[in-house]
Amino acid sequence: MQIIYSLSDLRSARQEWRASNATVAFVPTMGNLHQGHLNLVKAAKRMASHVVVSIFVNPMQFGANEDLDKYPRTFEADCKALEELGVSAVFAPTPAIMYPNGLAQQTSVEVPGISDVLCGESRPGHFKGVATVVCKLFNMVEPQFSIFGEKDFQQLQVIRQMVADLSINTEVIGIATERADDGLALSSRNQYLNTEQRVVAPIIYQTMTQSCQAIVEQTLSPDQAQSHIERILTENGFEIDYVAICDSDSLQSITQETQQGVILIAAFLGTTRLIDNHRFTLSAK
Numbered sequence: 001m002q003i004i005y006s007l008s009d010l011r012s013a014r015q016e017w018r019a020s021n022a023t024v025a026f027v028p029t030m031g032n033l034h035q036g037h038l039n040l041v042k043a044a045k046r047m048a049s050h051v052v053v054s055i056f057v058n059p060m061q062f063g064a065n066e067d068l069d070k071y072p073r074t075f076e077a078d079c080k081a082l083e084e085l086g087v088s089a090v091f092a093p094t095p096a097i098m099y100p101n102g103l104a105q106q107t108s109v110e111v112p113g114i115s116d117v118l119c120g121e122s123r124p125g126h127f128k129g130v131a132t133v134v135c136k137l138f139n140m141v142e143p144q145f146s147i148f149g150e151k152d153f154q155q156l157q158v159i160r161q162m163v164a165d166l167s168i169n170t171e172v173i174g175i176a177t178e179r180a181d182d183g184l185a186l187s188s189r190n191q192y193l194n195t196e197q198r199v200v201a202p203i204i205y206q207t208m209t210q211s212c213q214a215i216v217e218q219t220l221s222p223d224q225a226q227s228h229i230e231r232i233l234t235e236n237g238f239e240i241d242y243v244a245i246c247d248s249d250s251l252q253s254i255t256q257e258t259q260q261g262v263i264l265i266a267a268f269l270g271t272t273r274l275i276d277n278h279r280f281t282l283s284a285k
């Protein structure tokens with residue numbers, strides 16, 4: 001497995017693969033890899049001759065009071081796990097390579113509408129940072145396939161919209177969320193939870209899946225399901241950022257036309273912000 005730091009080395013590797021008509025699947029990450037990431041890599045392996053994984057903790061997507069400095073960095077262990085999975089190359093640029101003129105001078109990508117709600121509202125500028133770095137990485141890696149986890153559902157939809165709007169030549173593929181046995185979605189941030197918080201955390205998944213079922217069976221309306229989830233989470237010590245029940249394409253309110261819906265939750269346990277989502281299908285009206 002090659003570990004590539006510079007853009008010129010990445011372009012040389014890419015050129016070699018292109019010359020042999022090899023295909024490339026790309027998994028962008030911020031490192032601290034867990035089973036969820038490794039599943040994305042396994043899916044990528046099934047799609048293309050070469051898998052490239054980027055490891056870059058992107059300063060542009062962190063707000064001033066967020067966890068950029070304490071974001072866990074485990075580069076050596078990450079590379080070992082990726083090598084075992086048969087990844088062709090890890091691309092690990094520095095901030096100076098990604099943003100040579102500094103963040104203030106960086107041309108940016110903004111995906112309107114879908115970036116402004118939910119996590120976009122609580123984390124202003126977050127999706128601009130994500131869209132910009134992912135757009136740059138797509139231009140650098142030039143992958144035929146790009147693999148993202150569905151756990152960050154809004155991020156996935158923002159990237160799909162960006163790829164469509166900017167005619168980027170890659171197929172974006174979402175992979176189902178990897179969960180612990182008790183349903184908690186795997187995330188690098190779970191390690192911030194203390195023992196008691198870790199016991200309570202799966203309530204997000206439990207209440208979300210039960211509420212999806214109630215909406216589909218029409219025993220609860222989306223509004224009632226939202227209030228129900230908010231009550232359960234609050235009673236169990238979560239501080240809610242948002243509970244939203246939306247159309248899964250637009251992330252706007254459910255309408256008569258909505259067929260695919262999604263429940264999205266962001267809630268704090270102590271200082272740890274957890275997000276999760278679950279999709280459901282509404283029967284034709």
Ligand code: PAF
Nearest residue numbers: 028029030058130133152
């Ligand atoms: O999901 C992540 O880990 C990041 O947002 C991504 C897509 C690697 C961009 O920095």
